[in-house]
Amino acid sequence: MSHKSAKDFFRPLAVGAPLPLREIPARPSRAIHFFDPSNEKMAAKIPDMVGTVDVLLGNLEDAVKADNKVAAREGLVKIAQSTDFGPTQLWTRINSLDSPWVLDDLTTLVPAIGEKLDVIMVPKVQGAEDIHYVDRLLAQLEAKAGISKPILIHAILETARGVANVEEICGASPRMQGLSLGPADLAADRKMKTTRVGGGHPGYLVREDAPRGEDGLPILDAQRAIFQQDLWHYTIAKMVDACATHGIYPYYGPFGDIKDTVACEDQFRNAFLLGCVGTWSLHPVQIKIANRVFSPSVEDIAHARRVVAAMGDGTGAVMIDGKMEDDASLKQCLVLVELAEKLAEIDPDLKATYDAIPTEA
């Protein structure tokens, strides 16, 4: 595969297009909330959701009926033009690159609402070639429309080839903002034997060893603990490493069992602990869960601040509550403290919560 030379990587891909960013802004995006702009009931709720969620995403792809594709695109333009998004980012998910709708998605949205669109999510990305195509087309459209800042690209990992090529996808363009896991399409593409939209599966488990009888054989009808495993651990971990390597942001994806808010919270928390910065929300009930899970807890911030205070110049080792803390644990604590500071800038309730944490000796 041929790569652009380093000096060309940050050059605009069309004369008159905005300069590519050298750093992807670390804007809070705990929940990327999906709505169907062709659904009037949903669309009517969007202006009131501004400020309650970090990202509002007008979805044009799967979950929008084929007959509603044009209405969804037009609906998104209308909502974007008539809404002041304040601190909330506006994203869209365009149709897949092999679909009959994607060209019109891009050529309509960029001139109409390109100044308001922060990120375009591209589904079913297979390799760097998909990002290169969107990158060049966006540059041409931005130049023609006189857009002042580059629209960023977010890729969904939802094919086996996309997962295999995750490194080159992350590094394909300075527009790359991040990646999400697309567990439903990925499961289908991999021919996994599941029927769910994200989350676990009761059949994917590890069972406690069987007790042995006097004959030394396993007692098969004995009660044994079973531990359900995470089907998505490998892919999320691979995605997190690729994103961290390239300075972009990893996200979990959809959790389709809307009513199981407890398992949803578990799935989101696993992703948070592994390094993801946010997740998708498919229903208003999932926004609160995501905001809670992807914000560091009071306990973690209290502990992190103690470590930061105790570590002085950041070198050496100290004991806190019987545990050794050193340069490496300090770096982990700083990840949490810096995230809390960023979130506090846009979330007054969270700021008040973090400000109220007592300073311990």
Ligand SMILES: CC(C)(COP(=O)(O)OP(=O)(O)OC[C@H]1O[C@@H](n2cnc3c(N)ncnc32)[C@H](O)[C@@H]1OP(=O)(O)O)[C@@H](O)C(=O)NCCC(=O)NCCSC(=O)C[C@H](O)C(=O)O
């Ligand atoms: C999942 C839903 C179909 C559920 O809808 P519904 O049955 O209408 O839910 P409720 O009755 O509980 O709704 C209560 C009210 O809230 C409104 N509502 C529902 N969802 C949203 C929303 N996302 N944004 C704003 N408002 C919403 C309803 O209109 C009700 O309003 P009211 O009657 O006035 O009280 C539905 O939530 C939905 O369609 N969600 C989005 C689904 C989606 O975007 N799917 C695509 C992403 S997942 C995916 O693509 C897979 C991935 O790519 C992969 O491969 O893994």
Ligand SMILES: [Mg+2]
């Ligand atoms: Mg999908």
